Amino acid sequence: MEKGKKKGKEPEKEKIREKGKEEKKKEVEKEKVKGKEKERGRDKGKGEKSNGKEEEKRKERETVKEKEHPKGTTEETEKDNGALARPPLEPPEKNKQILVLGLDGAGKTSVLHSLALNRVQHSVAPTQGFNAVCINTEDSQMEFLEIGGSEPFRSYWEMYLSRGLLLIFVVDSADHNRLPEAKKHLHQLIGTNPILPLVVFANKQDLEAAYRITDIHEALALSEVGNDRKMFLFGTQVTENGSEIPSVMQDAKDLIAHLAADMQ
Numbered sequence: 001m002e003k004g005k006k007k008g009k010e011p012e013k014e015k016i017r018e019k020g021k022e023e024k025k026k027e028v029e030k031e032k033v034k035g036k037e038k039e040r041g042r043d044k045g046k047g048e049k050s051n052g053k054e055e056e057k058r059k060e061r062e063t064v065k066e067k068e069h070p071k072g073t074t075e076e077t078e079k080d081n082g083a084l085a086r087p088p089l090e091p092p093e094k095n096k097q098i099l100v101l102g103l104d105g106a107g108k109t110s111v112l113h114s115l116a117l118n119r120v121q122h123s124v125a126p127t128q129g130f131n132a133v134c135i136n137t138e139d140s141q142m143e144f145l146e147i148g149g150s151e152p153f154r155s156y157w158e159m160y161l162s163r164g165l166l167l168i169f170v171v172d173s174a175d176h177n178r179l180p181e182a183k184k185h186l187h188q189l190i191g192t193n194p195i196l197p198l199v200v201f202a203n204k205q206d207l208e209a210a211y212r213i214t215d216i217h218e219a220l221a222l223s224e225v226g227n228d229r230k231m232f233l234f235g236t237q238v239t240e241n242g243s244e245i246p247s248v249m250q251d252a253k254d255l256i257a258h259l260a261a262d263m264q
């Protein structure tokens with residue numbers, strides 16, 4: 001009987017053992033799921049982080065626009081922003097803009113944002129398409145349009161030139177190897193319009209390797225830009241974020257305002 005009883009309990013024990021095993025299995029499964037969820041959480045965090053960065057960049061861009069263009073008066077600019085995302089095939093028929101062109105990395109965005117804020121402001125990313133900035137001075141409002149300098153965006157340069165009030169061409173004075181390429185593009189652009197005023201920014205003058213103004217004048221063959229054209233060359237630099245822009249950039253801004261007013 002005892003044995004029988006014992007035998008009778010064996011399957012019970014077996015059941016309990018099995019149950020124990022199953023529960024353990026379930027626990028392990030649960031842990032696995034938790035682990036996966038955690039991982040997912042981490043990935044989400046990563047996404048949020050990069051979104052955070054995007055957000056920062058967007059905010060930086062908006063600061064310039066908002067500062068220079070008080071809210072409520074930005075209807076035209078909003079339309080431009082649409083153009084930022086999807087470059088239109090034809091330039092919009094609207095006010096003439098001051099075009100800011102030059103090879104990628106020359107410093108167009110940095111110069112433009114610094115002029116807008118009167119404070120040095122380094123760009124944090126290459127311009128993917130268009131960057132419209134409106135600058136209000138005491139007695140004028142200027143619309144600037146930068147078009148990205150990377151290869152895919154260069155085809156838009158000439159397209160927009162016909163609607164340009166004047167051309168600001170920015171070069172990296174220290175990028176000696178690409179000055180011939182910059183020269184080629186500059187001469188192609190101005191070749192289509194013999195009177196369009198030209199303002200050249202020989203940027204990155206802070207760099208030791210930078211060519212000085214006279215060398216840039218020669219490297220870009222600026223003596224060949226045509227007698228009927230107003231042409232100016234400034235040595236510029238965008239150095240410490242937040243510092244006041246150098247007086248030469250202030251002078252350039254004043255001159256641009258004058259030229260733009262003359263052309264309207």
Ligand SMILES: Nc1nc2c(ncn2[C@@H]2O[C@H](COP(=O)(O)OP(=O)(O)OP(=O)(O)O)[C@@H](O)[C@H]2O)c(=O)[nH]1
Pocket residue numbers: 102103104105106107108109110111122123124125126127128147148149150170203204205206207236237238239
């Ligand atoms: N040292 C130095 N760096 C500069 C100067 N101006 C711009 N930079 C840096 O050069 C890099 C390119 O500047 P951007 O303003 O983005 O150049 P961009 O011409 O707008 O380039 P795309 O938008 O790609 O056509 C950034 O890292 C800037 O911080 C300058 O005067 N001196």
Ligand SMILES: [Mg+2]
Pocket residue numbers: 108109110123125126127131146148149
């Ligand atoms: Mg840019």
